[in-house]
Amino acid sequence: MDDLFSYTLNQNPLKSFLDWFEEANKLEQNAPAMSVSTYDQDLNRPNIRYLLYKGIKENKILFYSNYLSPKAKDLNNNPEIALGFYWHLSKKQVRIHGRVTKMTKEDSESYFQSRDRDSQIASYLSMQSEPIQDKNTLLLKFKTAEELFAGKPIPLPLHWGGYLVEPYEYEFFLYGENRLNDRFLYQLKNQNWEVSRLQP
Numbered sequence: 001m002d003d004l005f006s007y008t009l010n011q012n013p014l015k016s017f018l019d020w021f022e023e024a025n026k027l028e029q030n031a032p033a034m035s036v037s038t039y040d041q042d043l044n045r046p047n048i049r050y051l052l053y054k055g056i057k058e059n060k061i062l063f064y065s066n067y068l069s070p071k072a073k074d075l076n077n078n079p080e081i082a083l084g085f086y087w088h089l090s091k092k093q094v095r096i097h098g099r100v101t102k103m104t105k106e107d108s109e110s111y112f113q114s115r116d117r118d119s120q121i122a123s124y125l126s127m128q129s130e131p132i133q134d135k136n137t138l139l140l141k142f143k144t145a146e147e148l149f150a151g152k153p154i155p156l157p158l159h160w161g162g163y164l165v166e167p168y169e170y171e172f173f174l175y176g177e178n179r180l181n182d183r184f185l186y187q188l189k190n191q192n193w194e195v196s197r198l199q200p
């Protein structure tokens, strides 16, 4: 598709994603924030929240979270996931559909050990998305964990780790004049990426 090249899109959508991300990352502060949508089977409704995009491994998109959180429960029941990136200054959006697997313990551990100590403690003590009485109770939990691990490394909590998203669909959106936005959909079919242009 000739069109693709005038938008500096590549036949490989991951390469295009990385190009767009790199450009956005130079332009704006919130570039790594992505909206992440999962499906809550019990309540029969979608769920959405922002998470930090943490890079690519073996063509898969990485993020880290609590393995007992609502998102983790959603993903245990249904590994289908949708990711959204919006870069205001770049005038671009990328939407991704994929399926999720958990990262190996070794890879989660190596990322966890690269984090600063306060983040490690926060991940260790938080029962993510469970109610808590007040901020003081949270600060007390933090202090207790700090004392427990004083002078020692903090091990990877069992309830925390990474996820890998294997995309099977990407949509690249670029604002156009007169609202004639340019949109390109990449779909993985028989291990090939098929590209089509979508109406605005």
Ligand SMILES: Cc1cc2nc3c(=O)[nH]c(=O)nc-3n(C[C@H](O)[C@H](O)[C@H](O)COP(=O)(O)O)c2cc1C
Residues within 6 Å of the ligand: 033, 047, 048, 049, 050, 051, 052, 053, 063, 064, 065, 066, 069, 070, 071, 072, 128, 129
């Ligand atoms: C910009 C931004 C980045 C965030 N990054 C993460 C993240 O990387 N991992 C995470 O577990 N929560 C992150 N959060 C918090 C999540 O949005 C969410 O509140 C939390 O993960 C609980 O989600 P859940 O109840 O749907 O499981 C982030 C929030 C914001 C605003």
